[in-house]
Amino acid sequence: MCFGMEMITSAPAGSPTLESLRVEPLLTPEFDADPIRVYERLRRTYGPVAPVGLMGVPVWLVLGYGEVLDVLRNESTWRRDVQYWRARAYGQLPPDWPLLAGYEVRQTMFMDDKEHRHARQTHNEALHPFRDGNTAQGWEIRTAVARCTDDLVAALAAESGHVGYTDLCARYSRPLLLMVTTKLFGFPSELGDELVHDLWLMLDGGPGADPAAGRALAAMTRVAAHRRERPADDLTSYMLLTDPGLSDEELGRELFMNAVYLNDITNTMVLNTLLEVLVGNASVRRTLSTGQLEETLNRAVLINPPAANMPFRFASRDVRLGNFWIRAGDVALPSAAAAHQELMVAGPDQVAESMVSTRAHLGWGAGPHQCPSAARELGSMIVTTAVGRFFEHFDRAELAVPPDRLPWRSGPMVRGLRQLPVHYELSRNSAAVGRPGRPSDRAGTWHRWRLRPYRPRVSRGGCSRHCGG
Ligand code: HEM
Structure with a gap:
């Protein structure tokens, strides 16, 4: 052969x-x-x-x-x-x-040479307007991320009070990334949770990975067809504008891969970064307290890269x-x-x-298949905004379980948390934050956050009702 x-x-x-x-x-x-x-x-x-x-x-x-x-x-x-x-x-x-289904979806990641370079350029060009806060689209995404964190914290305050217990995965990072994906791709929010669940099943190779990949792919193909009919200011439409030759199926496959990175890997990066601060990793906390959020992120990625295996x-x-x-x-x-x-x-x-x-x-990879620069900038912007905003809203947050009892999801590729249970105290102004101004107006206020390393507050038995662990 x-x-x-x-x-x-x-x-x-x-x-x-x-x-x-x-x-x-x-x-x-x-x-x-x-x-x-x-x-x-x-x-x-x-x-x-x-x-x-x-x-x-x-x-x-x-x-x-x-x-x-x-x-x-x-x-x-x-x-x-x-x-x-x-x-x-x-x-x-x-x-x-179970892992074959994901590898059979032919898209940029599984192409070589000229075909790969062409597909990669489409991603970079289409993502370009969204990559940072200096363009109208990028600024809008950043503002939407900040506004969404405010809404999520306001909802938490309304339901659980200013002091309480929550799972930051379920109540903060996951809905946040779902919102960003919905907005960036221009797809209806009904696709939301089901899509995330399907992507997890596929990546982890769990039972039902094959049909899950099929469902997620079909959903993305429908989004591609929808945006071809009704173009808007979203990534799907920009990809069609950059490469009009893409069929709905081809574009669906590219969106499918982007959804994995945006929804799952970026969510994991937010949680892993928050975790390193919460467990009291000194080098990560030092950068946070001096307002160097990019560096905080670099350190967290070094310790715990979301795409653990490529x-x-x-x-x-x-x-x-x-x-x-x-x-x-x-x-x-x-x-x-x-x-x-x-x-x-x-x-x-x-x-x-x-x-x-x-x-x-190597959190972004290396070489010809590394995360495209526009995607990296967009991903970093989302993570730093989500993490920075968190430390503005919360005066105090402590892990609600000992670090060695956190529920990890260790698949062949991703290592991320299923839950990040914390006891929290919101900052007094937080629920009244309402709609933020430009994120930069408030930048740098997280240095006031009380940085305290993890100290057990609850007995082992006492936390299991929250985290199921
Ligand atoms: C912040 C979280 C992110 C991390 C940690 C991350 C990490 C990575 C890594 C490690 C690779 C390389 C995989 C390899 O070498 O096989 C990669 C590739 C890629 N990422 Fe990202 N990524 C992130 C966000 C994003 C976002 C937000 C997008 C787009 C919306 C994106 C789009 C892509 C694409 C298109 C590729 C494939 C590039 C190629 O094969 O040439 N990524 N990413």
């Missing part, structure tokens, strides 16, 4: 193949609770590249920072097109393998990586979370003083 690859070198005879190695399953309760411990053990056992089982399929998990960068940057060896995947081509994947790459030829010979057609899973551990060997607090720039993180 030919995968369209150039045979430059071949693995030496007798070097172990992926299929011949004993692999330990990656997604275990231990990984759920403490993925870093698992990465460290794999690194000790195998070096910077380790064979692991992903829901019954062997893959190469890339753990070393240098090796991850190499895989992300070298597109002639590491391809994105699923046609390079040997096990798929030979029909060796288990029937109904989508598969497929070897186009036999290649040496770490201590192994990877064969043409093998799958590599580059892990940003594992790679970041190398940057943080001295401990996350030391990163503040160390030579390592927090911008060296």
Whole structure:
């Protein structure tokens, strides 16, 4: 079988193949609770590249920072097109393998070379007007994010009072990102929760992942058709304007991928950033208290990248990586979370003083498939506005459960919180905030927030009724 690859070198005879190695399953309760411990053990056992089982399929998990960068940057060896995947081509994947549905959706992320560059440019151009507060569309999105946080906090105050308990995922970040997605894509809000649920199912490879991907894709195709009929000031319409040749199905697939990043990954980034402040990570809190929100975000991403493991790459030829010979057609899973551990060997607090720039993180990826610049700016703007606004509205917030009992969602790609339960006290003016002025009018007030690290307030038994854990 030919995968369209150039045979430059071949693995030496007798070097172990992926299929011949004993692999330990990656997604275990231990990984759920403490993925870093698992990465460290794999690194000790195998070096910077380790064979692991992903829901019954062997893959190469890339753990070393240098090796991850190499895989992300070298597109002639590491391809994105699923046609390079040997096990798929030979029909060796288990029937109904739950992650396959997502990989079969052909869109920018799974294209190579010229086709990829063209599709990527469409994203960058169409996202350009929304990327920051300096354009009318970007300013409107930013204002909408700020207004939405105010509404959510006002609703919380009305329902639960100025002092109380809440889950910041359900009551703050998730509805916020749903609103942004609805507004940015120009789709009806009825699609909302069902769509988010379907994206989670698909990404985590849970039961029903396949039909969930189908439903989400169908919904996005309907949005594409709707906006072709009635163009408006939204991303869907701008994508059609940038590339009028896109069919409804093609555009639906591109929106589908954007929805994953915007809804799920951006939501995860908001929660992970809030969490690092709440657990009292000193280096993260220091940047927050000096009003450097971008830096707060960089530090949180370094410690806990939302896209913990990036989508598969497929070897186009036999290649040496770490201590192994990877064969043409093998799958590599580059892990940003594992790679970041190398940057943080001295401990996350030391990163503040160390030579390592927090911008060296791989939270946005690297190389030709890294998050497009306009998307990065938009994502950062949403996260910094949501996080900054949070610390304006809340005088106090403390984790309502010990950090080791937080309910994590550790899928093959995303590591994010299912819930972020807190005891809070709203700032006295918060419910009366009403409609904000320009966000910049209020910028920088979060330094007044009382930064207190996590201290247990409730007994283990007492919190389970809130978080189900
Ligand atoms: C703030 C949260 C975000 C994070 C952490 C993030 C992270 C990433 C990462 C890690 C990749 C690279 C994946 C790879 O190498 O395979 C990526 C790609 C991408 N992201 Fe983002 N992203 C975010 C927000 C967004 C938003 C808001 C959009 C658009 C609305 C977006 C659109 C894209 C696109 C189109 C790609 C594919 C690029 C390509 O394959 O050439 N992202 N993102």
